[in-house]
Amino acid sequence: MTDHHGSCHCGRITLTLRETPGDVSECNCSLCRRTAGLWHYCAADAVSVEGEGVAYIQGDRTLATWQCPTCGSITHWTPLDPNYPRMGVNLRMFEPSLWHDLPRRFIDGASY
Helix, strand or coil: CCCEEEECCCCCCEEEECCCCCCEEEECCCCHHHHCCCEEEECHHHEEEECCCEEEECCCCCEEEEECCCCCCEEEEEECCCCCCCEEEEHHHCCHHHHCCCCEEEECHHHC
């Protein structure tokens, strides 16, 4: 298995993904449509995040969306429920060769 390395724009936050995504998710919820994230959902042990980010907790209080305090890049999200089995990694933090040709899965987060 190949590790994939990514980072925010300024490099303050780095991500190491220890699995290769099979698809990429696009969500139209009020937050994702504004940040244009492309999400890979995985178990927390499939990714390492280095560097200190700033968490934003939106209205439904189910997850924290993390961004770099220097450049503002949205790097990942983590659940607030410690028993929730996955997190989201913004694949736009990685080289386009990792995600460009992956099948897109649309998530209708605006209807929830």
